[in-house]
Amino acid sequence: MADPLIDLREVTRSYDEGPPALAGISLRVRPGEALAVLGPSGSGKSTLLNLIAGLDRPTTGGVTVDGVRVDTLNETASALHRRARIGMIFQFFNLLDDLTVADNVLLPAQLAGVPRARAADRAAELLARLGIERHARAYPGRLSGGERQRVAVARALMNRPPLLLADEPTGALDSASGADVRELLRGLNADGQTIVLVTHDLALAESCATRTIEVVDGRIARDVSRAVTR
Template sequence: MATELSVDAPAPDGAEEAPAVRIRGARRTFEAELAPVRALRGVDFDVSRGEFVAVMGPSGCGKSTLLNVIAGLDGVDDGTIEVAGERVDGRDEDWLARFRRHHIGFVFQFFNLLDGVSALDNLVLPGVLGGMKRRAAEARARDLLDLLGLGDRLQQVPAVLSGGQRQRLAIARALVNQPSLLLADEPTGALDSEGGLEVLELFRRLHEDGQTIIMVTHSPEVAAGASRSIRMRDGRVEK
């Protein structure tokens, strides 16, 4: 596969020796009407650089919360979260937004694309926000869309694409700033079996090119495509 999909984002100081992700004692509780919900209960979790890890478990076990605290989209009540050698817990929103733009790509179950914007501009916008000149962002976007089989869909809006095509577009968007870490929350959950296989094959190719991936899934078949699987239950990683 072409090397354009591999990640070249500069690592933070000290990150070369650090794992991609290191979590120690992570706890997160949400207040609810009837009783507090303890989403994470002292999670310890490491991911090495270049690993493709599937996170499995029943609904409500803490899988999505785990991804969100890794990305800094949610905080922890206790414990530490390190990504590429940097502590992300306790940081302010501006710092987290900058860090995500340069080091983390996020793929959502329901795509979260800009509906009235072309496939090309769905990639160009985050590239420009990440610090690229528009011409460079457009070149990067065209390369990614070609590589992901969407080179003939540049000017089409997401609404006219199939589910599998929209998820490939969402993955391309997540890769436009060459993140060191790709997070995917049920990336095949809204797709039919054919679209799900397309996305899983793309993740396998990315992994072969050295991309670090953490993917949440309910599906044992999808998890089988990862290099390692872990299981969560009741807010804990099962040993």
């Protein structure tokens, strides 16, 4: 059996006074899994995602991602690790409106120092794969919500990260665009992409997650693996 891509061990995250956002969570995610993280608002879902991404640090416990203890990295090393090994998708896309679609997708490769010609080939491949190549020279503001989320997915995949994190990826979309993104994520996982997504969208979890956990009051209350019909 493959080593876990994500390994959290007895992780607690506290903020000043009050109960901890996470309270002694242990979690392993293996390559190829699509994990949906469910739970009510304030349950600790986003904190969990931020710890995996290295955007936050645990108060106690350890967080290992792709063989690296991300909780021990300084800010610069954490950014470099995230750039190379983790793709991120956000609810409100986080695209740069003054850059074209192609330039938004190219940005992670440029920051990583990938040669322009090789990066351009990769961007063209992703835009074609995600069905948005005709929008390469358009600006994000001219696109629908579903198209903008596809651009965000292409950008997240630019550097071929082993892990894709998604924070409410259908939360800002209408029902048709949400269904489109659900199918996209399902297809990516079918191709072997490891995905961890935080969502309130039960249809998203049911359609593409191979495993679902429910976080309640900072603890994992339920952990269910299941086969997904492709």
